[in-house]
Amino acid sequence: xxxxxxxxxxxxxxxxxxxxxxxxxxxxxxDPVEAAVMWERMGAEYIHVVDLDGAFSGRxxxxxxxxxxxxxxxxxxxIGGGIRNISxxxxxxxxxxxxxxxxxxxxxxxxxIVKVLKRFGEKIAVSIDAKNGYAASNGWGRISNINxxxxxxxxxxxxxxxxxxxxxxxxxxxxxxxxxxxxxxxRETNLKIIASGGISSIEDIYKLKxxxxxxxxxxxxxxxxxxxxxxxxxxxxxxxxxxx
Numbered sequence: 209x210x211x212x213x214x215x216x217x218x219x220x221x222x223x224x225x226x227x228x229x230x231x232x233x234x235x236x237x238x239d240p241v242e243a244a245v246m247w248e249r250m251g252a253e254y255i256h257v258v259d260l261d262g263a264f265s266g267r268x269x270x271x272x273x274x275x276x277x278x279x280x281x282x283x284x285x286x287i288g289g290g291i292r293n294i295s296x297x298x299x300x301x302x303x304x305x306x307x308x309x310x311x312x313x314x315x316x317x318x319x320x321i322v323k324v325l326k327r328f329g330e331k332i333a334v335s336i337d338a339k340n341g342y343a344a345s346n347g348w349g350r351i352s353n354i355n356x357x358x359x360x361x362x363x364x365x366x367x368x369x370x371x372x373x374x375x376x377x378x379x380x381x382x383x384x385x386x387x388x389x390x391x392x393x394x395r396e397t398n399l400k401i402i403a404s405g406g407i408s409s410i411e412d413i414y415k416l417k418x419x420x421x422x423x424x425x426x427x428x429x430x431x432x433x434x435x436x437x438x439x440x441x442x443x444x445x446x447x448x449x450x451x452x
């Protein structure tokens with residue numbers, strides 16, 4: 209299982225939100241490059257980046273910050289937030305990103321999803337951000353009537369391989385991920401699941417590893433120090449044992 213330290217960008221800074229609420233913002237680094245370099249130094253193999261301004265506005269906003277992060281580290285990043293057309297996807301790949309994450313487009317532009325999966329294959333991931341079982345869009349500002357499991361099944365049929373699943377009500381709350389829904393996704397699909405939202409302890413990571421998910425995105429727990437020894441956890445996740 210891969211651990212993805214998260215870097216959420218707002219106004220060019222590294223922040224964390226609570227349940228996606230912009231009014232509940234905490235700034236951890238004025239320069240997100242510092243966070244990226246720190247996580248790489250601690251052993252991270254992959255960085256998860258979200259352009260929060262882009263997610264809410266529908267277009268890429270934090271281009272400079274993303275570019276500087278990519279140039280400052282030697283590990284891959286996956287990035288999402290406001291990426292809703294092929295030209296934006298090409299732009300992000302040209303910057304040097306390894307994987308592009310689509311969210312809102314997966315709900316409302318299936319034609320685009322079909323095109324990009326055919327063209328870019330496993331370099332595309334989709335993020336399903338769910339509230340009470342229904343997928344959200346536009347920076348979590350709109351809750352659709354689309355069932356998150358049904359959406360995941362449909363996306364797999366279109367050729368999707370990587371799915372990021374976030375329970376909005378748990379995000380930033382340090383209350384543990386939605387293990388039940390993640391288990392259902394694992395059972396009902398063959399997607400490579402990346403769990404996100406609420407991860408607060410080594411025990412949470414251990415449970416996700418037991419579920420055999422592909423990856424886990426960890427944000428606030430790392431920034432607040434609730435989860436320490438990132439390097440040790442990463443090593444444990446790659447082996448057939450876990451730290452006690």
